[in-house]
Amino acid sequence: MDTKLSILGFAGSLRQGSYNRIILRAAQEMVPSGAELKIFDLAGIPPFNQDLENEPAEKVKEFKAAIRAADALLIATPEYNYSMPGVLKNALDSASRPYGDNALDGKPVAIMGASMGMLGTARAQYHLRQSCVFLNMYPLNSPEVMVAVAQEKVDGNGRLTDPKTRDKIAELLQALIVWARRLK
Template structure:
């Protein structure tokens, strides 16, 4: 059996009971069997990005970049703040991509999902995040788009996702992410051989 694909989940919210954190927790049970998911939810520990410090970043940034490098794929779950991505997520992405030439996201497959109490489910945040990911030169999984709208109605009191339609789309997104990561890993292995 091939090695398991390592997926790093990034929570774009600091809120303890964030619906996006719950999405990632629920994604663990929807993963293909040949994958694992580790959740990184320490974005609140990052200082604001300061280019003066990019060559010797804080330890939390070094840890984040190491986890990105060690993963085969990335799964980001983010809310939408003011029609865009939360500042804490953008800050972490800015730290990770610096200094120029030291971008651990380069060539990584990345999938996005979002949950919101509103009708659009975080759609505008995802579109802005996709723009950032273009600069980071990721391989963004385009389909299916996962927007969990009216999120306060989609989870039970224990944090379990109870929306079967959402589960179906998340499982499909995860399959596409893992399959892409597996393909890239195989191709990279052929190139290096």
């Protein structure tokens, strides 16, 4: 029997009530049997400074170790100013440095995002995909999960309640598992 596929998820938002944290927790509830999803909190990763890349902070070491231990990644990104947030970009920069020590190299990755707007983080996700190319990651092309008008899809307890969104996230998880096993 196959061992459980390990997925590491992280949200590109530090806000506790973040819609992206909410959809990431929803994904954790829905992960299919045969896989597990652990969530890593990016809070505490310092701003990337190339002068210090050979002496990374403990939180960066933890992040890189968690990435390396995972078979696949699930990233939930907000959209700030038509792009991915600095928190996420900073974390990816830290995980990929110094040159020759890219923890993201060869990782299958699924991307999703939620926003209060009508485009559901489409632009941020496309910018993130551009970074995945340089980082030699293998992003899953479909399904795309772009949760628009997220505030209408969660309850007062921070739980994703929209059945169509939940179905789409479940579909994304299933496709990521197939993708990661194919790439192994």
